[in-house]
Amino acid sequence: MTEAPAAALPDHEVRAPTLHSATFERGPMAESGLLDYVVRSDALVWGRRGDGKVGFGAVARCDARGTDRFATARAWWADVSRRATAAPGQEPTAPGAGVVAFATFAFDATSAAASTLIVPRLVVGRSADSSWLTIISDDPSEELTLEQAEEELALALDEVDDEAELHRGGTLAAGHVSEDAFTACVAAGVAAIDAGELTKLVLARDAVAELDGPVAVAQVLRELALRYSDCWTYSVDGLIGATPEMLVRVDGATAQARVLAGTLDRSTAPADDPHYPHRVLAGDEKQRHEHQLAIDSLTAELGPLVSEMIAPAEPFVLQLPNVWHLASDVQAHLTPYDDGRTPSALDLAEVLHPTAAVCGTPTEAAAGLIRRLEGMDRGRYAGPVGWVDAEGNGEFGIALRGGVIESTSCIRLYAGCGIVAASDPAAELAESWAKMRPMREALNL
Numbered sequence: 001m002t003e004a005p006a007a008a009l010p011d012h013e014v015r016a017p018t019l020h021s022a023t024f025e026r027g028p029m030a031e032s033g034l035l036d037y038v039v040r041s042d043a044l045v046w047g048r049r050g051d052g053k054v055g056f057g058a059v060a061r062c063d064a065r066g067t068d069r070f071a072t073a074r075a076w077w078a079d080v081s082r083r084a085t086a087a088p089g090q091e092p093t094a095p096g097a098g099v100v101a102f103a104t105f106a107f108d109a110t111s112a113a114a115s116t117l118i119v120p121r122l123v124v125g126r127s128a129d130s131s132w133l134t135i136i137s138d139d140p141s142e143e144l145t146l147e148q149a150e151e152e153l154a155l156a157l158d159e160v161d162d163e164a165e166l167h168r169g170g171t172l173a174a175g176h177v178s179e180d181a182f183t184a185c186v187a188a189g190v191a192a193i194d195a196g197e198l199t200k201l202v203l204a205r206d207a208v209a210e211l212d213g214p215v216a217v218a219q220v221l222r223e224l225a226l227r228y229s230d231c232w233t234y235s236v237d238g239l240i241g242a243t244p245e246m247l248v249r250v251d252g253a254t255a256q257a258r259v260l261a262g263t264l265d266r267s268t269a270p271a272d273d274p275h276y277p278h279r280v281l282a283g284d285e286k287q288r289h290e291h292q293l294a295i296d297s298l299t300a301e302l303g304p305l306v307s308e309m310i311a312p313a314e315p316f317v318l319q320l321p322n323v324w325h326l327a328s329d330v331q332a333h334l335t336p337y338d339d340g341r342t343p344s345a346l347d348l349a350e351v352l353h354p355t356a357a358v359c360g361t362p363t364e365a366a367a368g369l370i371r372r373l374e375g376m377d378r379g380r381y382a383g384p385v386g387w388v389d390a391e392g393n394g395e396f397g398i399a400l401r402g403g404v405i406e407s408t409s410c411i412r413l414y415a416g417c418g419i420v421a422a423s424d425p426a427a428e429l430a431e432s433w434a435k436m437r438p439m440r441e442a443l444n445l
């Protein structure tokens with residue numbers, strides 16, 4: 001048995017609000033599902049193939065920084081969850097219904113970026129077999145009715161962005177890590193690997209998009225969701241994108257992850273060779289090695305918390321519109337902590353982050369070298385992004401293939417690549433461009 005992580009920090013002042021909610025079942029949604037609700041730039045979004053949730057407004061928020069960012073978020077969420085109540089007869093009916101927080105975490109403990117949990121006022125949710133509307137209040141005396149919830153939702157959907165003012169295009173410039181700096185970083189990373197300092201590290205760069213009008217967030221999200229239907233589209237407090245990588249998903253006592261590592265650009269692939277990705281990706285020793293290190297880092301951290309883990313012996317080739325990836329879906333049965341509680345999605349996000357898919361092996365050596373070589377604050381790029389409910393169910397993707405909105409018309413994009421002994425700087429630079437393609441296309445750049 002494993003000891004549960006401390007439920008509250010020793011100096012944690014309980015300032016979590018007492019929330020109550022009402023959840024109303026709704027009929028089947030149109031084929032487009034949740035996308036019909038992605039119309040505002042300030043909505044909270046988590047979704048894939050029309051399922052997921054869209055949040056409006058905010059009734060509570062927790063911001064944390066530094067080494068304790070996960071612990072602070074966990075303690076705050078434990079307080080919120082413990083006190084949350086539901087209106088009689090309107091209890092949550094599915095994971096993610098009822099009181100729920102959208103969450104985003106900085107990649108590194110030294111980041112200036114806040115890690116944030118936001119509880120929305122309204123949530124429209126949809127899963128394979130149900131859809132619902134939840135309204136949440138921090139005023140225990142407020143009566144929460146379906147009429148009230150529908151009225152507020154209609155208002156929220158009415159105040160859509162003025163399409164005439166939104167951006168049509170713009171320019172993309174180097175960020176903190178230019179192309180030259182990136183290739184130099186990769187060369188230095190390979191040298192460190194050759195010197196035996198570490199086995200793998202993931203190096204990233206950024207690029208700044210200056211648009212000719214306000215970022216058309218909702219439009220970008222809808223486009224990403226439609227084109228990248230195998231990815232999880234997210235928007236939490238200015239962090240937006242569509243990630244193909246699931247750090248962890250918790251549904252009751254089941255945990256799942258989708259590990260990616262190993263990438264092949266589709267734009268340079270021969271059109272007439274259907275076996276190309278299997279031969280060049282699945283058959284390549286460097287890519288297989290990089291992938292195995294990512295799986296090992298996940299299973300090593302997850303192992304002590306589960307009674308059973310199924311990790312396939314062979315990765316599969318995940319085809320996205322821009323690239324192919326080597327992918328492995330891992331599933332596990334969670335063991336309760338010795339206090340009887342099942343590890344939550346938040347607990348697991350903390351334990352699993354950062355995997356070797358975005359940091360390296362060994363973790364500490366890679367994290368140190370990333371700080372030194374990149375010399376940029378990754379902010380929330382490559383950190384966990386997703387949601388958690390009061391029961392501990394939730395989904396945390398790794399915030400990849402996206403960017404951070406820095407001002408009304410400016411968004412910073414990020415992309416990184418796994419570096420092993422056989423990596424070539426120019427090839428890694430090209431791969432980083434392929435990984436920025438989804439956002440560039442959605443932004444019209």
Ligand SMILES: C=C(O[C@@H]1C=C(C(=O)O)C=C[C@H]1O)C(=O)O
Pocket residue numbers: 202204245260261262263325357358400401414415416417418419435
């Ligand atoms: C770091 C990123 O992607 C990660 C690195 C990969 C690789 O190097 O092959 C593949 C998928 C992701 O785990 C990114 O998209 O920025």
